[in-house]
Amino acid sequence: MFEEKIAKQAYEKIDKRRPRWTNEEEVRLTWITALETALDIEIDAERAKQDLSYNNVIIEFKARGLFKGSDKSAKFKEAMQNRLLPYIKTAAARTGIPEDEHIGIAIDGEHICFAQVDDGAITHGHLLPFSPESVGMVIEACRSNYRRAVIAENLLADFGHASAAASAVMQALADCLAGALASTKRTKIKMLFEEWRDLYGQVADLSSEQVQSIDQQLRFKWRGDRLHAMSGRLFVIHTYNSLVIKLLAAEIVSAHELTTTQSPAESFCAVLSPEDLIEQLESQIERGELFSGAGINGFVEEAIFSWHLDAARSKKGGEQLVPALKALIGKLALYRTDRLTRQRDALRDFYQGLVPETMRKSLGEFYTPDWLVELTVSKIKPADWLGPRFLDPTCGSGSFLVEVLRKKRAAAKKAGKTARQTLKLLCEEVWGFDLNPLAVQTARVNFLMEIADLIAEAPGKPIELPVLLADAIYSPAPNPDGADKVVEYKIGSQIAALTIKLPSTLAFDRARLDQVFALMGEHVESDHEYGRVAKALISQSVLSAKEAAEWGAPLKETYDQVLALHRRNWNGIWFRIVRNFFWSATAGTFDAIVGNPPWVRWSKLPEAYRERVKPTCEQYDIFSKTGYHGGNELDISAMITYTTGDKWLAQGGKLAFLVTQTLFQNPSSSGFRNFRVKPKVNLIPLEVEDLKGLKPFADAANKTALALFQKASSKPSYPVPYIVWSPADGEKRNIKPALTLSEVLTKVKRTPMEANPVGDDGSPWAVLPKGRFEEIRQLAVPSEWIEGRKGITVDLNGVYFVPVVDVNEDDRLIQIQTQPNSGKKDIGAARKFWIEPDQLFPLIKGASDFDACYFAPEGSLHTLVPNSGIRRAHFEAADSELAGLPKTKAYFKAYKPLLESRSTWKSRMAAQGAPYQSIYNVGEFTFKPWKVIWAEMSSTFRAAVAGSREVPLVGKRPCVPDHKIFFVAFDDESEAHFLCGLLNSTMVAQYVEAHNVSIQVGDIFKHMRLPKFDVKSAKHREVAELTKVAHRIANSAKREKAVAAVRTAADGLLHDWLATHKAV
Structure with missing residues (x-):
């Protein structure tokens, strides 16, 4: 890794000179030389003012070992109070850059310490041992220039795919995952991946171009089975994202002095050995001890993304992953997490930057822009923002929760609420659910960022952020009639497959269920059988002896399932997951629900x-x-x-x-x-x-x-x-x-x-x-005399929709050619066949074949219509007819396997004995001479009349519409043109477009009534004649004038007709 290599080279250059240092000057010159090489710059060290200043980073050097390894030593205090503090104040006054945006560093050759000035006082982090990691942090500080704000741009620069440190971590995770999936053993990593993939990570089929695009955006490779290339890399990204935001949350908690753990990122990066790092990540981060120690309960509860610990403990992971993790965490130490002023949802934008757009689309993930969040929440219009309870049941990253939290905080401030009062109402009145564990963790971190200062101002008040891993559709619920004493609820995929059974009384008593699950979780970790758990539940007064006896069967069944998972290398964290789902069932009701499901x-x-x-x-x-x-x-x-x-x-x-x-x-x-x-x-x-x-x-x-x-x-x-x-x-x-x-x-x-x-x-x-x-209400009535029909459904366009390429009049045969590019199914290369013309009809393919009051098909495609209806008698007749058409029969037989695989034929026709060449949506209406047609998919509604066209060796035959065309069939030409004129009226077009999805029109007569053609009416005949005239005009400009005349006449007729019906 490039950054790691630079840090190591600088460390080695300094370390080589370290034994020969005798004074501060030698320490300073060695460090400056190493930093100039690492950063490819020249540093102007002004000894009269400070030892080294580069951008907004100020470094104070002391002779080797003067700090004596303690931040209590006199020389350390001198470096902080008498040197760095006045240097930073002077620099801030000179440059106009706030004091708190400067980075101070004290170095004595043996240790390194980072410092910052807040509210005029200097504070510092750990005394870090001299190591490649701590040297790398100094280089990164000089490169970063400022204490980094928690905004998406910074997060993506430091932890996105453009970051070498981030790519190294993701590559190491990907290699460990690929190795686990290739193993024949049922490892924990493999099981967690399969659980996640089945529930959250099913990436839809992607084209080769989409896969190539994803490959270009991701900076790490998948070296495992290609079957898992997309889902495997997405799992890596989700795991990585989850880890980064949990580490960020730890920094926030520490920066607000909510825990005794000081600057966890510094500690993880430079103080701990690899073994200690893994242990601390597990206990402090993945098991949430750092957060619970700060009084924030249940902050980390998912297990699916904790597999990075198992990866790091492996031989390959230890060599590859741990150094990469340290380099990555070092970047986080430079972030400013004590003051969080954000305009946008940085964690949402960070996730969107990590996961390629193509991947997110295939997963149906579309994150809401902040302005749309604000608009949505504004629709609730509560009389008072304090009091109403809000829920986002599919909260994603928590954007809607953040918006509501800010509204309520502003109202609380205006109302003079204390921090303790405000914190209490926020945790009672703003809730979020999501089924995706990464979304839940992200939303919790976002929630924490909004209230961290309040927690600091209300010490000693334990809280639990009401952002739950829960299902907005399928949640635990009591039997409506109250008859069942046991609630059954299923969670997990087929991999975990938990069927939770709980006594109803216990299931919906959150406080007691928490106690039961907490105790069960402890016993699962110790691999105890249920008998021991049952005794503990009584001895620790969680349940009475009577309750333990009555509830024993469902509790044992539930416990045994989680224990079995634990023995398959899972762990007891499942009780915390189940607890979330049941907490949602006891959440009560909300005054407002907002979100983007x-x-x-x-x-x-x-x-x-x-x-x-x-x-x-x-x-x-x-x-x-x-x-x-x-x-x-x-x-x-x-x-x-x-x-x-x-x-x-x-x-x-x-x-x-x-x-x-x-x-x-x-x-x-x-x-x-x-x-x-x-x-x-x-x-x-x-x-x-x-x-x-x-x-x-x-x-x-x-x-x-x-x-x-x-x-x-x-x-x-x-x-x-x-x-x-x-x-x-x-x-x-x-x-x-x-x-x-x-x-x-x-x-x-x-x-x-x-x-x-x-x-x-x-x-x-x-x-x-x-x-x-x-x-126009009288139009909005189902038609009594017209029925819209859908064109034929063939499901194999390349075989049925064909051009005529030659004619053999002597043998009364025509030659057709298949069209491989006209459908989704692969029918092989284009082939020519001689067939009889008996089943061939002119085709109306789509919207491009006509315009308002004008029918002029593009090209000259024909369609085969091998059956005259879709009843059993029609199918028997089709078989008999085909027997007399040997060339046509041979043609269909050449494609029999494909014809038998068609979805419509299999689902709606085969059971009725339909021959394999049969098509759907056929009836006597298909063969009528006049059809009023309109497109199923069109941005604007328009209609035309289609009549008959020439078929070689046969003469004129009625045009047959494809399934993307709807139509009404007529025997009478004037009646068809009359209806066509009405459909092209301004009134009808406005009404049709007003209630149909713009690209999905369908049968318009389900919800529209029009007057029936009356040959005795002069107005009816006028509309029909004007429509016929328009159909004969090829010039579009001239035809538009004719269509305008049709509209005027049709609108007038409809206006009078509606007036009559209103009177009635």
């Missing part, structure tokens, strides 16, 4: 987790009943909205979540839009801020909405105020994450609209200008 689709969740939470989700009845709209493909943010609103939101409380805007219009979210949590309990939508016109997340193109709900027994009332955001004139859609909310508001337009369901409960919302929905 994960935007992950149901199918992307780990399978084991899906099965575990599915019963909970089903009780809210929010899954779509219609498989054609994705079935269970609901975003889990919708589920979290319901579960948290039910379990933790107080009656009358408010919930403000950032969710995907499609929840309000997507067909698969109909269950969500019922807003019924349980009988007579509803989440009433109060307001929606629609930000999909912007890009608030720098690394995602999500359709963002901020939704505000209130829990009530009444039913939702409409319209709902709906505010649409768009860029201000001259501004871009991208919003820089560093902007404040007030700055963002100057760059956007917020247009007040209103939202109404277009049908019954659960129907999509129409978003229109105020009052407009009421004017």
Whole structure:
């Protein structure tokens, strides 16, 4: 490692001259020469003022050994009080740089000590022995220039991938992990990795380009099985991130004098031997003794990322990891952690800098910019910030918690609250849950950074930060009818697979459960059987003899499972993890719930987790009943909205979540839009801020909405105020994450609209200008005479959608060519086949084949339609027809394995006896001569009429739409053109676009009624004729005038028709 090498060279250069030192001057000159070489600079040492000054680092040298190894010695005190203190004060006055940003260093050749001036007084750290590590810290101090602030830029520079020290630690961890995974033994490292991977680290399939991009961003390599290349490196990053922030938290606790442990980073880096370093990291950091000693209980409770200790104890890890860790920790010693003034969530930004964007996207991780956090929290509008309890049930790094903490601290200060009073209310009124252990630890550190000064001002008050490892969907709960005496709860993946069974009375009594679990944890560590535990529970008055007897069976079953894990090289920390989950069940209700729940689709969740939470989700009845709209493909943010609103939101409380805007219009979210949590309990939508016109997340193109709900027994009332955001004139859609909310508001337009369901409960919302929905309400009725159809589903475009390349009139055959690039499946190289023309039809491929009132397909693709319907009789007829078409039959047979692997054929058709070449969404409507078509996916709604086109050797045949086209089929040309004219009217386009997701239109007639064509009506005939005229004009400019005439006539007709229906 480059930095380590430089430090070692400097150390060796100094050490070589050390035995010959006889005075201070020799010490000084040797050090200056070594530092000049290490830093590649020239140092001007002004002996009249101080021994050495470089930037804002001031070094005082003394003759070898004058400190006598003690900070109580006279010469040490002289170096601090009489030399460094006045030097720093003078430098500060001369440069204008505050005293507390200078770094003082005292060196006597045997020891090194760092110092700083705060409030006019000088304080110092450990007396560090002369070593490569302590020399490296001096070099790093000179290079850093200032005492480092805890901001993302500094953290990423010192601990991100650009840092050689950081890369060395991650490389060492990666090598140890790869070795453990390659071993045939069931090591602790392997089991922890598998547990983490199954629950948190399932990186979605990545393309080779994405993998290459990740490789370029990461500065450490994966030298193990390529199967684990992505998840293995992510596990390393998470482990590393967790360690860095826990070490940072230790520095914060020490800097605020909350513990007797002084400057832990200095101690870990330069004082301790490798063995002692590992032991101290385990006891003080991973077991949380440093934090509990400071009165902060339960601060570190996860075990998954503690495997770095096992790695460091291994032979390879000891050689590679420990020196790298020491170099890394040395950087932390230079950070200023006594005063924490932050504008942004530095730990969130640090994590985003560590994990490549491609990886985060595949995991569904999108961290909320501060301005959006502020906007979300502002929606709650409490009468007083003191008193209301807040929860972020998926708190991530803790950004929303930090925002609420700051609001409450400001209110407490204004109200004259003492530090002790403020600390108490913050720990009672601001809570966070998350299922990811790294997120929980990060949020706890963020919480600590916000209240560390209060803890220092309220000595002797033990606290526990209410940031829990807990599940917002699946949490422990008593049986609703109170019949069960035992609560059963599953945690962990298939690797740990814990089924916790607890007596109901105990499970929801937090204080007593903590006592039981604490005692059980001690006995697991000692490898005791449950019989000994049962006696201890009674003898130590944790349980009565009667309780121990009645509760013995479930307690023993739970204990035995954790003991078994301990004996497989896990440890008793599982009781602390379980305790968190049950604490969430006793957290009580909250006046406000805020946050940004994960935007992950149901199918992307780990399978084991899906099965575990599915019963909970089903009780809210929010899954779509219609498989054609994705079935269970609901975003889990919708589920979290319901579960948290039910379990933790107080009656009358408010919930403000950032969710995907499609929840309000997507067909698969109909269950969500019922807003019924349980009988007579509803989440009433109060307001929606629609930000999909912007890009608030720098690394995602999500359709963002901020939704505000209130829990009530009444039913939702409409319209709902709906505010649409768009860029201000001259501004871009991208919003820089560093902007404040007030700055963002100057760059956007917020247009007040209103939202109404277009049908019954659960129907999509129409978003229109105020009052407009009421004017066109009569459109919002299911059609009685029109049914929208979806085009054919073939699932193998390259085989079915083909061009005609040659014609054999003598034998009545046509030659087609397969299209390997027209679908996702690999069908091999392009091939030509001669087939009969009987099953060939002109194809309408997509939105590019038509415009408003104009049909002109690009190219000349045809499609094979081998069956006329999707009932058993149609399939039997298809088999008979194909038997008479030997060339076509041979063509399909050439692709039989691929045809039989198609998802739609397997799931919906095979069981009905469908031949393997059959396609879906076919019926008599497919073959009608006139079709009014519109695209399923389009930014603007438009419709056209498609008729028939030539097929070689056959003549004209009706055009057949692909599944990305919806249509209404007609036998009558005028009727088709009449409907097409209405669909292109301003009124209909506005209504359709108002209640459909912009790229997912579908069957518009489920929620729209239009007048039926009346050949006797002159106005109806006028619309039809104008539409026909427009279809005949190829020139787009001229056609636009014709379409405008269609719109005018259609809007007038609809206006009169709506007026008639309103009167009725």
